[in-house]
Amino acid sequence: MSQVVRKSSAVVVRPSPEPGTTRDTIKLSCFDKGLYNMPATTLLVFEHPLHNAAETIRGALSRALAHYYPIAGRIVVVGGGGGDGDDVYIECNDEGLAFIAAHTDHALKELMCFDRSPGARKLLDELAVYYPGMSCGPGDPLLLMQVTEFSCGGFVLGVTWNHGVADGAGMGQLLQAVAELAGGLPSPSVAPVRCDGSLPRLPPSVLEAQQHLLSLDPLGDDLAILDITIPKESIDRVRADFSSSFHGQPCTTFEAALAVLWRCRTRAIRPEPETPTLLVFLADMRKHACAKEGYYGNCIVEQLVMAKSSAVAEGDVKDVVMAIRRAKNQLPDRLKKDEGVVGQQELRELRAYDTLTVTSWRNLGFDRVDFGSGRPARVTASGKDLPPSPGAVGFLCDGRGGVSVLSDLVRQEHADAFLAELAKFM
Template structure:
C-alpha cells in the first residue's frame, strides 16, 4: 500500500516576541567547521508512536518560542565582502555569515490515513530543498509534522548543515520539546558563536574539499538493514578477550561489520586501496562552550587494502577503526592535521572503494519529547541520500540493534552483501 500524505501549505514560523530580553546580533560569521557545509541539507525523522493532542499545533507554537532563543536558525546564510558587524571575529574579505534577520523557518502540517506500522517508506514525511541543495535566501530549517490514523506522528526536520551539526540540531529539538512541556526557557542555554574554536588545519580542509569534488555515484541500491545487538555484544566480548580487556564501542563494531561485509561483497583485488570515512564530534577536544550548536565535527579516514579488510578477522577491523578514532585529536593540531590521510592517498582510492558513515546514535535525537514520550525510532530519509561521491550509511538506534539506512552497493553486489551480513546474524529487509 502506497502512503498517501496530505500536506497543508507551507507556513513561515518566526521567533516569538517572548522573551522580550532576547538579544540578537546582526550577523554571525561561519567558522571553518561550518564553511564546507553551508549549502548541504540533511534530514532527520523522529517517529513517535504515542499520540500527542494537536501535535502539529503544539510543535509549531513551541518552535516559535524556541526560535527566540535560537534566533540564528530563523535567519539566512549570505556571502558578503568585508567584515562582520556582530561579534563574529576579525574583518575578512569574502566571508559567509548567518544574517540574523528573523525571516523564519518553513513549517508544514500533514496527515496520513494509514497507521504508522503500515509505513515502509518515509520519504514523504519531510520537506526538502529544491535539487537537494540549500540556495541563497532559503530558510535554514524545514519542518513537517505528519499525524497518522493510529495517533502516532513523525517529525521530519531538514536543515542547512551550515547552521548546526547533528548534535546541535538534536539540542534545538530538545529545547522545542521542553518549551512544549511548559518550561519558560531551554534547560541548556544555546551558544552559536564560540570565538575560542580553533581553525581547522589546511590538510583537513583539503581532504574535505577533495571528497566534495568527486563525481557522484548514481547506480547504488538503497537498503535498510539491522545489525543485531546479539552480534554486536558477541564481537565486543571477543574483542575484549583478544586485546587484554580493552573495550570497544557499539559504533566501532557496527562500522567494522559494514566495512568488512561490503568489502567482501564487491570483490576488489586484495591489493586495491579502500577507505572508510566517519564523522567525529570534537566538542570535547576543542573545549567548545556548553550549549554550542554550530558545527563541531571532522571527517576521519581509515585506509586499508581490500584484502586486509575482507580476509582479516572482524575484531582486527574494529581495532583499525579504533586507531583511526584515536587519531582524531591530532587532526586539530594547528598547521599539521596529524593523522589525516594524504591527498595522494585519497586520489588513489576509486569512489566505489569509499564507504562514508555517519551516526544519529547518541546525539540526543532519541531524547526529544514533546509531551507524549520519546521517539520509538530515529532515522533518515531515502531522499536525503542523493547521488553521492561514495557509498553511504546512516546509523541509528533500532529496537533490535543498530539500524542502517544505506546506499552501500550496486545492484550486482546486493545479494552478496546481504549474504555476508547474514553470517553476522543480521536481520535485513
C-alpha cells in the same frame, strides 16, 4: 500505496517576541564553511499520539527560536564563499523557517519496517520537506519542518536543515529545547551558544579531505537503499572477541557495528586484493576543541581509515575494529597538526565506490526528544538524504539492544551479496 501524504501549504514560523534579544550577523567558522549549501534530514518516528501534534510543535518551535534566533535568519555569501574573510555568514533577520502540517491514511506500522518496496520508499520520502535541487541557496530558510500525523495516531517529525548553521548534535539540542518548551518549561535547560571564537582553526589537510569527499562523483540511483538491523547478540559477540584478543581493551557498539558493515561491504563488492578502500566516519570534536557548553554550530571532522581491500575482506573482524580504534585515538591530533591520516595523492586516486562514509546518530540526542507522548520509536534519515556515494546513517538502538542503520552501501548488483555476508554475523 496510492495517495501517500496530504500536505498543507507551508507557513512561516518566526521567533515569538522576546524583548532584549540581540540581532546581529554571525560569521561561519571553518567547521561550518564547507557545509553552508549542504542539507541534512532527520526523521523522528513517534508511535504514541500527541494531541494537536502539529500545532503543539509549531508553537514550541516559535518560542525556541527566540533562543535560537540565528536559525530564523539567512545565509549570506560574499564573493566565492571559500576565502578566509567574512565571506559566509548568517544574517539574523528573523525571516523565519518553513513549517508544514501533513496527514496520511496509512498506519505507522507500514513505515516502521522501511522495506525495499517502492511504496514504502515513497512514503518515507514524503515525510520531510526538501530544498530545491537538494542544495541550500542563500535565500532559503535554514530549517524546514514537517509534522505528519498517521491514521493510527502516531506521527513523524521531519527536519531538514542547512548544515552550515548546525551539525547533528546542534540540531538534536534544538529539538530537545522545542520538546522542553512544548512540555511547559519557561526556557531551554541548555542555554544555546552559536558564536565561539575560541574554536581552533582546522588544519589545511582536514579541509582538503572534506572538500575531496564533497566533490566525489555521485553514484545516485545506482545504489540500493537498505534498512539494516544488527542484533545485540552479534554486536556483543564482536565486542567480546575483541576484548579477549586485545588484553581486555573495550570495544564500543559503534566500533563493532562499523567494522561489520565495512567488512561485509568489502567482501560483497569484491575489489582487487590490492585496491585501497577508504572508511570515513564523522566525529564530534566538541570535547577536543573545548567548545563552550551549549554550542550548536558545526564541530565535526571526517576521520579517515584506509586499508587494502584484502585486509578488510579477509582479515578478522577484530582487526578491523582495531584499525577503527586507532583512527579514533588520533582524533585530538587532527586539530593540532597538519598531518592527514591519509595523503592527498591517495585520496585523489580513490574511486567513489571504494569510499564508505558513515554517520552515527547514537549520541546526538534525537532519540531523547519527547514532546509529551514519549520518545521516538525510531530515528532515521530519509532515502533522499543519503550520501550520493556509498554511506550509512544510524547506529541507534532499535528497542531490543541492536542497532538500526539506513544505508546506500552498495550498488543494486551487490545488494544480495552484501545481505548474505551480513547474515553470517547474525
